[in-house]
Amino acid sequence: xxxxxxxxxxxxxxxxxxxxxxxxxxxxxxxxxxxxxxxxxxxxxxxxxxxxxxxxxxxxxxxxxxxxxxxxxxxxxxxxxxxxxxxxxxxxxxxxxxxxxxxxxxxxxxxxxxxxxxxxxxxxxxxxxxxxxxxxxxxxxxxxxxxxxxxxxxxxxxxxxxxxxxxxxxxxxxxxxxxxxxxxxxxxxxxxxxxxxxxxxxxxxxxxxxxxxxxxxxxxxxxxxxxxxxxxxxxxxxxxxxxxxxxxxxxxxxxxxxxxxxxxxxxxxxxxxxxxxxxxxxxxxxxxxxxxxxxxxxxxxxxxxxxxxxxxxxxxxxxxxxxxxxxxxxxxxxxxxxxxxxxxxxxxxxxxxxxxxxxxxxxxxxxxxxxxxxxxxxxxxxxxx
Amino acid sequence: xxxxxxxxxxxxxxxxxxxxxxxxxxxxxxxxxxxxxxxxxxxxxxxxxxxxxxxxxxxxxxxxxxxxxxxxxxxxxxxxxxxxxxxxxxxxxxxxxxxxxxxxxxxxxxxxxxxxxxxxxxxxxxxxxxxxxxxxxxxxxxxxxxxxxxxxxxxxxxxxxxxxxxxxxxxxxxxxxxxxxxxxxxxxxxxxxxxxxxxxxxxxxxxxxxxxxxxxxxxxxxxxxxxxxxxxxxxxxxxxxxxxxxxxxxxxxxxxxxxxxxxxxxxxxxxxxxxxxxxxxxxxxxxxxxxxxxxxxxxxxxxxxxxxxxxxxxxxxxxxxxxxxxxxxxxxxxxxxxxxxxxxxxxxxxxxxxxxxxxxxxxxxxxxxxxxxxxxxxxxxxxxx
Numbered sequence: 065x066x067x068x069x070x071x072x073x074x075x076x077x078x079x080x081x082x083x084x085x086x087x088x089x090x091x092x093x094x095x096x097x098x099x100x101x102x103x104x105x106x107x108x109x110x111x112x113x114x115x116x117x118x119x120x121x122x123x124x125x126x127x128x129x130x131x132x133x134x135x136x137x138x139x140x141x142x143x144x145x146x147x148x149x150x151x152x153x154x155x156x157x158x159x160x161x162x163x164x165x166x167x168x169x170x171x172x173x174x175x176x177x178x179x180x181x182x183x184x185x186x187x188x189x190x191x192x193x194x195x196x197x198x199x200x201x202x203x204x205x206x207x208x209x210x211x212x213x214x215x216x217x218x219x220x221x222x223x224x225x226x227x228x229x230x231x232x233x234x235x236x237x238x239x240x241x242x243x244x245x246x247x248x249x250x251x252x253x254x255x256x257x258x259x260x261x262x263x264x265x266x267x268x269x270x271x272x273x274x275x276x277x278x279x280x281x282x283x284x285x286x287x288x289x290x291x292x293x294x295x296x297x298x299x300x301x302x303x304x305x306x307x308x309x310x311x312x313x314x315x316x317x318x319x320x321x322x323x324x325x326x327x328x329x330x331x332x333x334x335x336x337x338x339x340x341x342x343x344x345x346x347x348x349x350x351x352x353x354x355x356x357x358x359x360x361x362x363x364x365x366x367x368x369x370x371x372x373x374x375x376x377x378x379x380x381x382x383x384x385x386x387x388x389x390x391x392x393x394x395x396x397x398x399x400x401x402x403x404x405x406x407x408x409x410x411x412x413x414x415x416x417x418x419x420x421x422x423x424x425x426x427x428x429x430x431x432x433x434x435x436x437x438x439x440x441x442x443x444x445x446x447x448x449x
Numbered sequence: 450x451x452x453x454x455x456x457x458x459x460x461x462x463x464x465x466x467x468x469x470x471x472x473x474x475x476x477x478x479x480x481x482x483x484x485x486x487x488x489x490x491x492x493x494x495x496x497x498x499x500x501x502x503x504x505x506x507x508x509x510x511x512x513x514x515x516x517x518x519x520x521x522x523x524x525x526x527x528x529x530x531x532x533x534x535x536x537x538x539x540x541x542x543x544x545x546x547x548x549x550x551x552x553x554x555x556x557x558x559x560x561x562x563x564x565x566x567x568x569x570x571x572x573x574x575x576x577x578x579x580x581x582x583x584x585x586x587x588x589x590x591x592x593x594x595x596x597x598x599x600x601x602x603x604x605x606x607x608x609x610x611x612x613x614x615x616x617x618x619x620x621x622x623x624x625x626x627x628x629x630x631x632x633x634x635x636x637x638x639x640x641x642x643x644x645x646x647x648x649x650x651x652x653x654x655x656x657x658x659x660x661x662x663x664x665x666x667x668x669x670x671x672x673x674x675x676x677x678x679x680x681x682x683x684x685x686x687x688x689x690x691x692x693x694x695x696x697x698x699x700x701x702x703x704x705x706x707x708x709x710x711x712x713x714x715x716x717x718x719x720x721x722x723x724x725x726x727x728x729x730x731x732x733x734x735x736x737x738x739x740x741x742x743x744x745x746x747x748x749x750x751x752x753x754x755x756x757x758x759x760x761x762x763x764x765x766x767x768x769x770x771x772x773x774x775x776x777x778x779x780x781x782x783x784x785x786x787x788x789x790x791x792x793x794x795x796x797x798x799x800x801x802x803x804x805x806x807x808x809x810x811x812x813x814x815x816x817x818x819x820x821x822x823x824x825x826x827x828x829x830x831x832x833x834x
Contacts, residue, residue, distance in 0.1 A: 186702075186703070186704070190703050247692065248692070249683055249686065249687055249692075250686040250687055250689075250690040250691065250692065250708065250709075250710040251678060251681075251682075251683045251686045251687075253692070253708050253710055253711065254674075254677075254678045254686065254710050254711070254714055255678060257674070257706065257708075257710070257711045257714060257715075258671060258674045258675045258678065258714070260704060261670070261671050261674060261715070261718075262647055262650070262671045264704060265647070265650075265651065265667035265668060265670070265671055266650065267652060282650035283650060285646070285650070286643060286646050286647045286650055286671065289639075289642070289643045289646060290643045290675060292639075293636065293639045293640060293643065296636075297636075298634055298636045298771070301634065301635040301636045301639065302634055302635055302636075304635075305635040306635065307632065307633070307634075307635065307638070307741070317571075318571070318575055318735070319571070319645060319649060319731055319735070321642065323635065323638050323642075323738065324635075325635040325638050325639050325642070326638065326639070326642045329639055329642060329643070330642075330646070333646075346704055350703070350704070353708065356692070383768070386683070
């Protein structure tokens with residue numbers, strides 16, 4: 065018997081939800097119509113009390129688990145979502161939406177602006193993490209869910225999770241921010257900016273109006289290559305590539321990739337441009353850089369009176385979102401008197417660890433969700449009595 | 450009285466040395482004629498025993514100290530070289546040459562190939578750290594110097610220093626490798642490669658044949674921006690920029706630099722392309738990546754029987770050339786029985802520390818050179834007696 069198949073969700077499908085009354089954004093601009101791509105796994109219980117929202121990272125999408133018809137690879141967090149897994153679909157109703165500004169089905173710069181009949185391009189309004197969450201809220205309301213059992217995500221997914229914690233605390237019973245930060249450091253902004261400059265340096269970017277004409281593949285590929293370095297660690301790169309040459313001897317041209325690590329990065333860059341929109345990359349990285357829920361105030365203030373339980377996770381070798389940033393969040397939550405558990409996982413995978421250290425995460429998250437579930441049942445019994 | 454002027458070398462000049470019998474390279478290709486740009490400070494003593502060779506980093510040049518006529522800024526290591534400084538020009542004869550493959554006066558890809566009458570471009574042969582040092586040796590021989598009192602340099606300068614230690618140990622009485630490595634890790638190769646891909650992604654690069662037609666400014670600027678992130682540290686960026694916006698409020702276009710750190714990087718990128726050749730950037734970063742003096746052997750083997758004294762320095766916050774890489778060099782030197790002193794300097798400046806922590810370096814290097822000088826005098830007296 066195939067054990068993997070047992071715990072797999074099997075074939076899943078991305079669906080779409082449109083609210084045509086539009087969405088007012090943090091920038092005061094308005095999107096006249098918004099479509100959200102989403103997937104759900106498991107069943108919503110009668111009391112609508114078992115819903116968990118999964119938030120994806122920069123280049124993720126709504127397809128978090130299971131297989132799309134014909135695909136060989138499952139969704140990006142399949143190891144974590146399914147029957148008997150951390151986000152156990154036998155117990156929980158798991159939701160994942162592509163973020164606003166994205167390019168995987170949700171309204172973003174590559175979509176047609178209903179007003180002009182042409183793709184938005186750089187005319188798409190500035191998007192923030194707050195806007196992403198506001199759009200998600202509309203969907204949660206549409207489902208009639210008053211309170212999510214949990215919100216969870218790594219990296220940018222962690223930022224969205226923090227946004228829920230800071231600004232919609234009564235809508236969640238718990239939150240699991242992973243490998244994230246309450247605001248980008250200048251080094252993180254700098255990495256984002258180099259990626260953006262690489263995209264915009266490509267003449268095929270054409271100020272963002274490239275749809276149907278060209279695509280800034282070279283620039284976006286460079287941005288992705290850089291991203292990949294920051295997602296791994298010195299150690300994980302050494303283990304994976306060492307100083308090995310690519311098979312086949314020295315390349316014909318002296319500046320072609322020669323080391324295995326160069327070939328790998330080039331391959332990752334070239335694959336990425338086939339699936340991701342360059343403008344979405346610009347908009348979403350800007351959202352990351354501007355994220356700052358405390359906005360100058362002490363972070364503890366935005367968590368004051370918080371009832372939701374928090375499990376915060378970071379990874380020792382993550383130098384893009386170093387542990388000290390999660391520890392700052394945990395400190396603020398503690399100052400605010402919140403129920404917070406923190407774990408730094410030993411891992412050599414760098415930032416990618418949040419996608420790879422699923423065994424450790426399963427252990428932590430599984431138990432945490434059980435505790436949250438019990439506490440919520442008790443609470444609902446108390447309210448009835 | 451101006452104290453700075455006192456310890457300054459005042460006006461200096463770059464000079465040129467050409468050997469027209471050419472240079473056979475590690476790749477077996479041959480350069481038919483080689484010009485080296487150099488500067489010297491202080492005077493060579495009668496016995497030609499007080500010469501110190503300073504090796505520059507990736508984008509450095511022969512102008513290590515003093516002022517060029519009309520310039521407001523001195524050479525790149527002026528704090529370290531001059532009367533009474535670490536490399537005391539009252540005592541030592543200090544030499545600095547622009548590396549082979551460079552673009553600051555020494556033969557490189559932007560020079561005219563005497564065979565074709567056109568700039569080399571990508572037809573310039575592959576250059577290695579070994580070749581750079583081989584060219585320097587020709588100049589040292591020309592000066593009639595049989596043994597350098599010391600060779601010193603940071604980053605790529607440290608690699609050249611290691612090359613002297615490994616393959617010309619009898620030509621040096623001592624060596625000072627700083628913030629360097631005996632071979633690039635895959636992470637370091639990856640950063641190099643992203644920079645190169647950024648350059649080559651620029652259509653103005655034209656396969657390297659852009660001279661007189663165009664210049665890949667956008668690509669080279671992106672490469673330099675990335676470089677700058679790796680030269681600083683998370684902490685030094687936080688101290689220097691925080692999350693401050695550039696003065697003047699939000700930019701007119703949403704993807705223009707907004708944070709101070711973005712403006713700074715863009716400025717550094719744009720300044721760089723005015724002074725540095727894109728092909729030189731490709732050639733020299735390749736030389737860094739291929740550097741591996743041990744070539745699969747234990748590093749200690751290449752240092753066997755070494756008589757030269759070594760002072761190795763690294764910096765705690767340097768994550769581009771982390772201390773463990775210098776410690777690997779020190780370990781190998783110790784196994785080989787060499788006279789090696791190692792110091793890790795506490796600094797928040799990251800890799801840039803080798804240019805900035807001059808007070809600490811002055812202390813260490815000043816004393817080290819004195820010890821080497823005394824030991825060499827004793828040695829030469831013993832030989833006479």
